[in-house]
Amino acid sequence: MPEGQANHNDTSNQQTPVVPIFGVPFSRMNMDETVHYLTESIQQRRVTQVITANPIMIMMALESPDYYRVMEQAELIVPDGAGVVWAAGYVGMPVKERVAGFDLLHRLMQVGEEKRWRVYLLGTSQEIIEETASRLQQKYPLVQIAGYHNGFFGEAEDEEVIAKVKEAGPDLLFVARAANNQEPWIYKHKEALGVPVVMGVGGSFDIISGRLKRAPLIFQKLRLEWLYRLIQEPRRYKRMLALPKFVVKVVREKENVTKRWPTP
Template identity: 65%
Template structure:
Protein backbone atom coordinates (compact mmCIF):
# COMPACT_ATOMS: atom_id res chain seq x y z
CA UNK A 1 0.00 0.00 0.00
CA UNK A 2 2.84 2.36 0.88
CA UNK A 3 4.57 1.68 -2.44
CA UNK A 4 1.40 2.41 -4.40
CA UNK A 5 0.88 5.66 -2.49
CA UNK A 6 4.47 6.74 -3.09
CA UNK A 7 4.25 5.94 -6.80
CA UNK A 8 1.00 7.90 -7.09
CA UNK A 9 2.56 10.87 -5.30
CA UNK A 10 5.56 10.72 -7.60
CA UNK A 11 3.34 10.62 -10.68
CA UNK A 12 1.35 13.63 -9.48
CA UNK A 13 4.52 15.57 -8.74
CA UNK A 14 5.93 14.84 -12.19
CA UNK A 15 2.71 15.95 -13.89
CA UNK A 16 3.22 19.42 -12.45
CA UNK A 17 6.60 19.72 -14.17
CA UNK A 18 6.98 20.10 -17.96
CA UNK A 19 9.07 17.14 -19.12
CA UNK A 20 10.49 15.46 -22.19
CA UNK A 21 10.77 11.70 -22.23
CA UNK A 22 14.23 10.44 -23.17
CA UNK A 23 13.90 6.68 -23.48
CA UNK A 24 11.13 6.66 -20.89
CA UNK A 25 12.90 8.92 -18.39
CA UNK A 26 11.01 12.18 -17.73
CA UNK A 27 13.58 14.98 -17.93
CA UNK A 28 12.51 18.36 -16.61
CA UNK A 29 12.25 21.16 -19.15
CA UNK A 30 12.59 23.77 -16.44
CA UNK A 31 15.55 26.14 -16.37
CA UNK A 32 17.74 26.72 -13.33
CA UNK A 33 15.60 29.46 -11.76
CA UNK A 34 12.39 27.43 -12.06
CA UNK A 35 14.16 24.37 -10.67
CA UNK A 36 15.39 26.28 -7.61
CA UNK A 37 11.88 27.67 -7.09
CA UNK A 38 10.46 24.13 -7.21
CA UNK A 39 13.00 22.88 -4.69
CA UNK A 40 12.38 25.87 -2.43
CA UNK A 41 8.70 24.97 -2.44
CA UNK A 42 9.54 21.37 -1.56
CA UNK A 43 11.67 22.48 1.39
CA UNK A 44 9.08 24.91 2.69
CA UNK A 45 6.36 22.24 2.45
CA UNK A 46 8.62 19.46 3.78
CA UNK A 47 7.91 17.36 0.67
CA UNK A 48 10.45 14.61 0.02
CA UNK A 49 11.98 15.28 -3.40
CA UNK A 50 14.67 13.05 -4.89
CA UNK A 51 16.57 15.01 -7.51
CA UNK A 52 18.56 13.07 -10.09
CA UNK A 53 21.06 15.12 -12.09
CA UNK A 54 21.22 12.83 -15.09
CA UNK A 55 23.58 12.51 -18.03
CA UNK A 56 23.83 10.19 -21.07
CA UNK A 57 25.86 7.64 -19.11
CA UNK A 58 22.97 7.24 -16.65
CA UNK A 59 20.44 7.00 -19.48
CA UNK A 60 22.45 4.22 -21.13
CA UNK A 61 22.82 2.42 -17.79
CA UNK A 62 19.06 2.61 -17.35
CA UNK A 63 18.50 1.08 -20.79
CA UNK A 64 20.82 -1.80 -19.95
CA UNK A 65 19.34 -2.39 -16.49
CA UNK A 66 15.52 -2.35 -16.16
CA UNK A 67 15.79 -2.11 -12.36
CA UNK A 68 17.94 1.02 -12.66
CA UNK A 69 15.45 2.46 -15.17
CA UNK A 70 12.55 1.81 -12.79
CA UNK A 71 14.51 3.35 -9.91
CA UNK A 72 15.17 6.54 -11.89
CA UNK A 73 11.50 6.85 -12.72
CA UNK A 74 10.62 6.99 -9.01
CA UNK A 75 12.55 10.25 -8.62
CA UNK A 76 10.41 13.33 -8.19
CA UNK A 77 12.69 15.37 -10.42
CA UNK A 78 15.21 14.44 -13.13
CA UNK A 79 17.20 17.40 -14.43
CA UNK A 80 19.36 17.52 -17.59
CA UNK A 81 22.85 17.77 -16.15
CA UNK A 82 24.70 16.32 -19.14
CA UNK A 83 25.05 18.35 -22.33
CA UNK A 84 24.27 15.18 -24.28
CA UNK A 85 20.78 15.10 -22.78
CA UNK A 86 20.22 18.76 -23.66
CA UNK A 87 21.31 18.01 -27.24
CA UNK A 88 19.10 14.91 -27.47
CA UNK A 89 16.02 16.80 -26.29
CA UNK A 90 16.56 19.47 -28.92
CA UNK A 91 17.34 16.91 -31.61
CA UNK A 92 13.99 15.17 -31.14
CA UNK A 93 12.11 18.48 -31.13
CA UNK A 94 11.38 18.69 -27.39
CA UNK A 95 14.05 21.14 -26.18
CA UNK A 96 14.72 21.82 -22.53
CA UNK A 97 15.26 25.39 -21.36
CA UNK A 98 18.91 24.86 -20.51
CA UNK A 99 21.40 22.54 -18.89
CA UNK A 100 20.83 22.38 -15.13
CA UNK A 101 24.08 21.18 -13.51
CA UNK A 102 23.89 19.57 -10.09
CA UNK A 103 27.02 21.46 -9.02
CA UNK A 104 25.23 24.76 -9.65
CA UNK A 105 22.04 23.57 -7.92
CA UNK A 106 24.11 22.76 -4.84
CA UNK A 107 25.61 26.24 -4.70
CA UNK A 108 22.31 27.97 -5.46
CA UNK A 109 20.62 26.11 -2.60
CA UNK A 110 23.52 26.78 -0.22
CA UNK A 111 23.36 30.50 -1.06
CA UNK A 112 19.58 30.65 -0.69
CA UNK A 113 19.84 28.77 2.58
CA UNK A 114 21.61 31.73 4.14
CA UNK A 115 18.48 33.86 4.01
CA UNK A 116 16.06 30.96 4.52
CA UNK A 117 17.80 29.48 7.56
CA UNK A 118 18.11 26.05 5.94
CA UNK A 119 20.24 23.19 7.23
CA UNK A 120 22.28 20.74 5.16
CA UNK A 121 23.72 17.26 5.65
CA UNK A 122 26.74 16.13 3.59
CA UNK A 123 27.14 12.41 2.92
CA UNK A 124 29.73 10.73 0.75
CA UNK A 125 33.28 10.38 -0.60
CA UNK A 126 36.15 9.83 1.86
CA UNK A 127 36.30 11.47 5.28
CA UNK A 128 39.14 13.86 4.49
CA UNK A 129 37.43 15.14 1.34
CA UNK A 130 34.00 15.53 2.92
CA UNK A 131 35.47 17.34 5.93
CA UNK A 132 37.34 19.78 3.68
CA UNK A 133 34.26 20.30 1.50
CA UNK A 134 32.21 21.05 4.62
CA UNK A 135 34.82 23.53 5.86
CA UNK A 136 34.90 25.32 2.49
CA UNK A 137 31.10 25.48 2.28
CA UNK A 138 30.88 26.84 5.84
CA UNK A 139 33.35 29.55 4.93
CA UNK A 140 31.46 30.50 1.77
CA UNK A 141 27.93 30.16 3.18
CA UNK A 142 28.31 30.73 6.95
CA UNK A 143 24.57 31.22 7.59
CA UNK A 144 23.52 27.91 6.02
CA UNK A 145 23.89 25.36 8.81
CA UNK A 146 25.72 22.11 8.11
CA UNK A 147 24.18 19.75 10.65
CA UNK A 148 25.96 16.55 9.67
CA UNK A 149 28.97 15.24 7.77
CA UNK A 150 29.73 11.58 7.04
CA UNK A 151 31.84 9.70 4.52
CA UNK A 152 30.20 7.42 1.97
CA UNK A 153 32.20 4.30 2.76
CA UNK A 154 29.60 2.13 4.43
CA UNK A 155 27.84 -1.07 3.50
CA UNK A 156 24.21 -2.21 3.71
CA UNK A 157 24.76 -3.39 7.29
CA UNK A 158 25.30 0.25 8.30
CA UNK A 159 22.41 1.76 6.34
CA UNK A 160 20.06 1.83 9.32
CA UNK A 161 22.67 3.64 11.42
CA UNK A 162 23.31 6.24 8.71
CA UNK A 163 19.60 6.79 8.08
CA UNK A 164 18.96 7.21 11.82
CA UNK A 165 21.73 9.81 12.13
CA UNK A 166 20.32 11.83 9.23
CA UNK A 167 16.78 11.63 10.58
CA UNK A 168 18.00 12.86 13.96
CA UNK A 169 19.80 15.82 12.36
CA UNK A 170 16.60 16.68 10.43
CA UNK A 171 18.24 18.64 7.60
CA UNK A 172 16.33 20.50 4.91
CA UNK A 173 18.74 19.27 2.24
CA UNK A 174 20.83 16.11 1.90
CA UNK A 175 23.67 15.99 -0.63
CA UNK A 176 24.98 12.49 -1.39
CA UNK A 177 28.19 11.56 -3.22
CA UNK A 178 28.73 7.82 -3.59
CA UNK A 179 29.65 5.48 -6.44
CA UNK A 180 27.62 5.71 -9.65
CA UNK A 181 26.02 2.30 -9.02
CA UNK A 182 25.16 3.05 -5.39
CA UNK A 183 24.26 6.73 -5.13
CA UNK A 184 20.80 7.00 -6.72
CA UNK A 185 19.58 3.49 -5.74
CA UNK A 186 20.49 4.20 -2.10
CA UNK A 187 18.61 7.51 -2.13
CA UNK A 188 15.61 5.92 -3.82
CA UNK A 189 15.49 3.08 -1.31
CA UNK A 190 15.70 5.23 1.82
CA UNK A 191 14.27 8.62 0.83
CA UNK A 192 10.97 8.12 2.62
CA UNK A 193 12.69 6.91 5.79
CA UNK A 194 15.13 9.81 5.62
CA UNK A 195 12.22 12.26 5.33
CA UNK A 196 14.47 15.06 4.00
CA UNK A 197 12.72 17.56 1.69
CA UNK A 198 15.47 17.72 -0.95
CA UNK A 199 17.84 14.80 -1.51
CA UNK A 200 20.27 15.06 -4.40
CA UNK A 201 23.18 12.96 -5.60
CA UNK A 202 26.13 15.24 -6.37
CA UNK A 203 28.72 12.84 -7.81
CA UNK A 204 32.17 14.41 -7.81
CA UNK A 205 31.04 17.84 -6.59
CA UNK A 206 32.62 17.40 -3.17
CA UNK A 207 35.99 16.71 -4.81
CA UNK A 208 35.78 20.07 -6.58
CA UNK A 209 34.50 21.94 -3.51
CA UNK A 210 37.30 20.41 -1.42
CA UNK A 211 39.88 21.50 -3.99
CA UNK A 212 40.93 18.00 -5.09
CA UNK A 213 39.71 18.63 -8.62
CA UNK A 214 39.03 21.78 -10.63
CA UNK A 215 35.79 22.54 -12.40
CA UNK A 216 36.02 23.04 -16.14
CA UNK A 217 36.81 26.63 -17.18
CA UNK A 218 33.99 28.71 -18.65
CA UNK A 219 35.21 28.12 -22.19
CA UNK A 220 34.81 24.35 -21.75
CA UNK A 221 31.34 24.91 -20.29
CA UNK A 222 30.27 27.16 -23.17
CA UNK A 223 31.53 24.64 -25.71
CA UNK A 224 29.69 21.90 -23.80
CA UNK A 225 32.82 19.80 -23.35
CA UNK A 226 33.13 19.74 -19.56
CA UNK A 227 33.37 15.96 -19.91
CA UNK A 228 36.65 16.41 -21.79
CA UNK A 229 38.16 18.58 -19.06
CA UNK A 230 37.18 16.01 -16.45
CA UNK A 231 38.69 13.24 -18.56
CA UNK A 232 41.96 15.18 -18.72
CA UNK A 233 41.99 15.31 -14.90
CA UNK A 234 40.86 11.71 -14.45
CA UNK A 235 42.09 9.65 -17.46
CA UNK A 236 40.96 6.41 -15.82
CA UNK A 237 37.37 7.45 -16.56
CA UNK A 238 37.86 6.94 -20.31
CA UNK A 239 35.82 3.72 -20.40
CA UNK A 240 32.78 5.53 -18.97
CA UNK A 241 33.27 8.36 -21.46
CA UNK A 242 33.10 5.91 -24.40
CA UNK A 243 29.37 5.69 -23.69
CA UNK A 244 28.86 9.29 -24.86
CA UNK A 245 29.38 8.70 -28.62
CA UNK A 246 27.29 5.52 -28.32
CA UNK A 247 24.45 7.60 -26.88
CA UNK A 248 24.68 10.13 -29.72
CA UNK A 249 24.66 7.41 -32.38
CA UNK A 250 21.70 5.69 -30.72
CA UNK A 251 19.66 8.91 -30.60
CA UNK A 252 20.42 9.72 -34.24
CA UNK A 253 19.49 6.22 -35.39
CA UNK A 254 16.34 6.03 -33.27
CA UNK A 255 15.12 9.63 -33.49
CA UNK A 256 11.47 8.62 -33.81
CA UNK A 257 11.69 6.23 -30.84
CA UNK A 258 13.59 8.39 -28.34
CA UNK A 259 10.51 10.01 -26.80
CA UNK A 260 8.46 6.80 -26.76
CA UNK A 261 7.81 5.24 -23.35
CA UNK A 262 10.05 2.38 -22.32
CA UNK A 263 8.81 -0.68 -20.35
Protein backbone atom coordinates (compact mmCIF):
# COMPACT_ATOMS: atom_id res chain seq x y z
CA MET A 1 0.00 0.00 0.00
CA PRO A 2 1.39 3.43 -0.89
CA GLU A 3 2.25 5.60 2.05
CA GLY A 4 -0.62 7.57 3.56
CA GLN A 5 -3.13 6.56 0.93
CA ALA A 6 -6.80 5.99 1.53
CA ASN A 7 -8.24 2.88 3.05
CA HIS A 8 -7.64 -0.05 0.75
CA ASN A 9 -11.05 -1.60 1.23
CA ASP A 10 -13.27 -0.98 -1.78
CA THR A 11 -16.53 -1.71 0.03
CA SER A 12 -16.52 1.79 1.47
CA ASN A 13 -17.17 4.90 -0.55
CA GLN A 14 -15.37 6.88 2.09
CA GLN A 15 -11.63 7.19 2.14
CA THR A 16 -9.64 7.38 5.31
CA PRO A 17 -6.00 8.45 5.61
CA VAL A 18 -3.81 5.64 6.91
CA VAL A 19 -0.28 4.89 7.99
CA PRO A 20 0.82 1.32 7.28
CA ILE A 21 2.80 -0.22 10.11
CA PHE A 22 4.44 -3.35 8.67
CA GLY A 23 1.57 -3.46 6.19
CA VAL A 24 -1.22 -3.09 8.76
CA PRO A 25 -3.19 0.04 7.72
CA PHE A 26 -3.86 2.22 10.76
CA SER A 27 -6.31 5.09 10.52
CA ARG A 28 -4.84 8.55 11.08
CA MET A 29 -8.22 10.02 12.02
CA ASN A 30 -8.74 11.44 15.49
CA MET A 31 -11.53 10.31 17.81
CA ASP A 32 -14.12 12.80 16.54
CA GLU A 33 -13.43 11.92 12.90
CA THR A 34 -13.58 8.22 13.70
CA VAL A 35 -16.96 8.57 15.43
CA HIS A 36 -18.28 10.57 12.47
CA TYR A 37 -17.02 7.95 10.01
CA LEU A 38 -18.67 5.12 11.92
CA THR A 39 -21.90 7.08 12.37
CA GLU A 40 -22.08 7.38 8.59
CA SER A 41 -21.35 3.67 8.25
CA ILE A 42 -24.40 2.95 10.39
CA GLN A 43 -26.61 5.45 8.60
CA GLN A 44 -25.62 3.99 5.23
CA ARG A 45 -25.86 0.39 6.55
CA ARG A 46 -22.30 -0.18 5.37
CA VAL A 47 -20.71 -3.23 6.98
CA THR A 48 -17.56 -2.05 8.76
CA GLN A 49 -15.24 -4.16 10.87
CA VAL A 50 -13.43 -2.03 13.42
CA ILE A 51 -10.19 -3.38 14.89
CA THR A 52 -8.76 -1.55 17.89
CA ALA A 53 -5.18 -2.68 17.42
CA ASN A 54 -1.97 -2.60 19.42
CA PRO A 55 1.63 -3.78 18.92
CA ILE A 56 0.84 -7.26 20.25
CA MET A 57 -1.70 -7.71 17.46
CA ILE A 58 0.76 -6.46 14.84
CA MET A 59 3.32 -9.00 16.01
CA MET A 60 0.67 -11.73 15.95
CA ALA A 61 -0.19 -10.76 12.38
CA LEU A 62 3.44 -10.92 11.27
CA GLU A 63 3.66 -14.46 12.63
CA SER A 64 0.34 -15.68 11.23
CA PRO A 65 -0.66 -15.26 7.55
CA ASP A 66 -4.33 -15.84 8.41
CA TYR A 67 -4.36 -13.21 11.14
CA TYR A 68 -2.43 -10.80 8.92
CA ARG A 69 -5.05 -11.22 6.19
CA VAL A 70 -7.83 -10.40 8.65
CA MET A 71 -6.16 -7.15 9.65
CA GLU A 72 -5.20 -6.25 6.10
CA GLN A 73 -8.83 -6.61 4.97
CA ALA A 74 -10.54 -4.81 7.88
CA GLU A 75 -12.49 -1.69 6.93
CA LEU A 76 -11.04 0.34 9.82
CA ILE A 77 -8.11 -0.19 12.19
CA VAL A 78 -7.69 2.41 14.91
CA PRO A 79 -4.47 2.98 16.90
CA ASP A 80 -5.51 1.72 20.31
CA GLY A 81 -2.07 0.87 21.67
CA ALA A 82 0.34 3.62 22.75
CA GLY A 83 3.08 1.69 20.94
CA VAL A 84 1.32 2.17 17.63
CA VAL A 85 1.07 5.93 18.22
CA TRP A 86 4.79 6.00 19.07
CA ALA A 87 5.74 3.95 15.99
CA ALA A 88 3.75 6.16 13.62
CA GLY A 89 5.46 9.25 15.01
CA TYR A 90 8.88 7.58 15.00
CA VAL A 91 8.68 6.86 11.27
CA GLY A 92 7.44 10.38 10.48
CA MET A 93 3.79 9.62 9.75
CA PRO A 94 2.12 10.49 13.04
CA VAL A 95 -1.50 9.72 13.81
CA LYS A 96 -3.56 12.59 15.24
CA GLU A 97 -4.15 10.82 18.53
CA ARG A 98 -4.61 7.47 20.17
CA VAL A 99 -8.13 6.16 19.61
CA ALA A 100 -8.66 3.83 22.56
CA GLY A 101 -11.27 1.14 21.99
CA PHE A 102 -12.80 1.62 25.44
CA ASP A 103 -13.32 5.34 24.79
CA LEU A 104 -14.57 4.73 21.24
CA LEU A 105 -17.18 2.31 22.57
CA HIS A 106 -18.51 4.97 24.93
CA ARG A 107 -18.43 7.69 22.28
CA LEU A 108 -20.50 5.49 19.98
CA MET A 109 -22.94 4.80 22.80
CA GLN A 110 -23.30 8.57 23.32
CA VAL A 111 -24.19 9.01 19.65
CA GLY A 112 -26.50 6.04 20.04
CA GLU A 113 -28.40 8.00 22.67
CA GLU A 114 -29.17 10.68 20.09
CA LYS A 115 -29.85 8.26 17.24
CA ARG A 116 -31.74 5.63 19.29
CA TRP A 117 -29.40 2.90 18.07
CA ARG A 118 -29.78 -0.79 18.87
CA VAL A 119 -26.71 -2.49 20.34
CA TYR A 120 -25.82 -6.17 20.76
CA LEU A 121 -23.10 -7.44 23.12
CA LEU A 122 -21.21 -10.66 22.47
CA GLY A 123 -18.46 -12.28 24.49
CA THR A 124 -16.90 -13.01 27.91
CA SER A 125 -18.72 -14.96 30.63
CA GLN A 126 -22.47 -14.94 31.21
CA GLU A 127 -22.04 -13.08 34.50
CA ILE A 128 -19.88 -10.34 32.98
CA ILE A 129 -22.00 -9.88 29.85
CA GLU A 130 -25.19 -9.56 31.92
CA GLU A 131 -23.62 -6.99 34.23
CA THR A 132 -22.15 -5.09 31.26
CA ALA A 133 -25.55 -4.98 29.53
CA SER A 134 -27.19 -3.75 32.73
CA ARG A 135 -24.65 -0.99 33.36
CA LEU A 136 -24.64 0.22 29.76
CA GLN A 137 -28.44 0.33 29.73
CA GLN A 138 -28.42 2.40 32.93
CA LYS A 139 -25.82 4.80 31.58
CA TYR A 140 -27.35 5.09 28.10
CA PRO A 141 -31.10 4.58 28.62
CA LEU A 142 -32.05 5.74 25.12
CA VAL A 143 -29.85 3.12 23.50
CA GLN A 144 -31.66 -0.18 23.16
CA ILE A 145 -29.58 -3.15 24.29
CA ALA A 146 -31.08 -5.46 21.69
CA GLY A 147 -29.50 -8.57 23.15
CA TYR A 148 -26.37 -10.22 24.49
CA HIS A 149 -24.68 -13.61 24.41
CA ASN A 150 -21.63 -14.95 26.21
CA GLY A 151 -18.48 -15.82 24.30
CA PHE A 152 -18.30 -19.48 25.27
CA PHE A 153 -19.37 -21.09 22.03
CA GLY A 154 -17.55 -22.96 19.29
CA GLU A 155 -17.89 -23.27 15.54
CA ALA A 156 -20.81 -25.66 15.91
CA GLU A 157 -22.84 -22.88 17.56
CA ASP A 158 -21.79 -20.08 15.19
CA GLU A 159 -24.92 -20.27 13.03
CA GLU A 160 -27.19 -20.19 16.07
CA VAL A 161 -25.40 -17.16 17.52
CA ILE A 162 -25.43 -15.34 14.16
CA ALA A 163 -29.16 -16.01 13.82
CA LYS A 164 -29.79 -14.48 17.27
CA VAL A 165 -27.81 -11.37 16.37
CA LYS A 166 -29.59 -10.98 13.04
CA GLU A 167 -32.98 -11.41 14.69
CA ALA A 168 -32.13 -8.62 17.15
CA GLY A 169 -31.29 -6.29 14.24
CA PRO A 170 -28.61 -4.17 15.94
CA ASP A 171 -26.86 -1.12 14.50
CA LEU A 172 -23.76 -1.89 16.55
CA LEU A 173 -22.22 -5.19 17.61
CA PHE A 174 -19.48 -5.18 20.25
CA VAL A 175 -17.49 -8.42 20.44
CA ALA A 176 -15.22 -9.41 23.34
CA ARG A 177 -13.61 -12.79 22.79
CA ALA A 178 -10.12 -14.25 23.12
CA ALA A 179 -7.45 -12.22 21.33
CA ASN A 180 -6.62 -14.98 18.86
CA ASN A 181 -10.17 -15.42 17.58
CA GLN A 182 -11.99 -12.12 18.16
CA GLU A 183 -10.98 -10.41 14.92
CA PRO A 184 -10.90 -13.60 12.80
CA TRP A 185 -14.43 -14.49 13.97
CA ILE A 186 -15.74 -11.05 13.06
CA TYR A 187 -13.97 -11.15 9.69
CA LYS A 188 -15.40 -14.56 8.87
CA HIS A 189 -18.99 -13.74 9.79
CA LYS A 190 -19.45 -9.98 9.31
CA GLU A 191 -21.32 -10.32 6.02
CA ALA A 192 -23.63 -13.00 7.45
CA LEU A 193 -24.24 -10.89 10.56
CA GLY A 194 -25.18 -7.88 8.44
CA VAL A 195 -24.55 -5.42 11.29
CA PRO A 196 -23.27 -2.03 10.03
CA VAL A 197 -20.52 -1.64 12.64
CA VAL A 198 -18.89 -4.67 14.28
CA MET A 199 -16.13 -3.81 16.70
CA GLY A 200 -13.79 -5.97 18.76
CA VAL A 201 -13.55 -4.52 22.25
CA GLY A 202 -11.11 -6.84 24.03
CA GLY A 203 -11.29 -6.42 27.79
CA SER A 204 -13.72 -3.49 27.77
CA PHE A 205 -16.59 -5.56 29.19
CA ASP A 206 -14.38 -6.56 32.13
CA ILE A 207 -13.95 -2.89 32.98
CA ILE A 208 -17.55 -1.83 32.30
CA SER A 209 -18.87 -4.68 34.46
CA GLY A 210 -16.55 -3.71 37.31
CA ARG A 211 -14.50 -6.92 37.25
CA LEU A 212 -11.37 -4.92 36.45
CA LYS A 213 -10.49 -1.27 36.92
CA ARG A 214 -9.28 0.91 34.09
CA ALA A 215 -5.83 2.39 34.52
CA PRO A 216 -5.79 5.72 36.38
CA LEU A 217 -5.36 8.85 34.28
CA ILE A 218 -1.68 9.16 35.16
CA PHE A 219 -1.01 5.71 33.66
CA GLN A 220 -2.99 6.69 30.55
CA LYS A 221 -1.08 9.95 30.12
CA LEU A 222 2.25 8.16 30.54
CA ARG A 223 1.08 5.54 28.02
CA LEU A 224 1.45 2.83 30.63
CA GLU A 225 -2.03 1.30 30.59
CA TRP A 226 -0.41 -1.97 29.55
CA LEU A 227 1.59 -1.96 32.79
CA TYR A 228 -1.50 -1.37 34.92
CA ARG A 229 -3.28 -4.20 33.10
CA LEU A 230 -0.29 -6.46 33.73
CA ILE A 231 -0.36 -5.63 37.45
CA GLN A 232 -4.03 -6.63 37.57
CA GLU A 233 -3.55 -9.72 35.42
CA PRO A 234 0.02 -11.06 35.84
CA ARG A 235 -0.83 -14.10 33.67
CA ARG A 236 -0.70 -11.75 30.66
CA TYR A 237 3.09 -11.38 30.93
CA LYS A 238 3.81 -13.77 28.07
CA ARG A 239 1.68 -11.72 25.69
CA MET A 240 3.38 -8.53 26.91
CA LEU A 241 6.77 -9.83 25.77
CA ALA A 242 5.74 -8.81 22.26
CA LEU A 243 5.93 -5.12 23.23
CA PRO A 244 9.75 -4.81 23.51
CA LYS A 245 10.10 -7.00 20.39
CA PHE A 246 7.88 -4.56 18.51
CA VAL A 247 9.93 -1.56 19.62
CA VAL A 248 13.18 -3.22 18.57
CA LYS A 249 11.69 -4.20 15.20
CA VAL A 250 10.49 -0.64 14.49
CA VAL A 251 13.87 0.88 15.43
CA ARG A 252 15.89 -1.65 13.42
CA GLU A 253 13.65 -1.51 10.36
CA LYS A 254 12.65 2.16 10.48
CA GLU A 255 13.15 2.73 6.74
CA ASN A 256 10.86 -0.17 5.85
CA VAL A 257 8.12 0.13 8.46
CA THR A 258 5.68 2.03 6.22
CA LYS A 259 6.56 0.36 2.96
CA ARG A 260 4.36 -2.31 1.44
CA TRP A 261 4.93 -5.39 3.54
CA PRO A 262 4.78 -8.82 1.92
CA THR A 263 2.10 -11.10 3.31
CA PRO A 264 3.85 -13.55 5.64
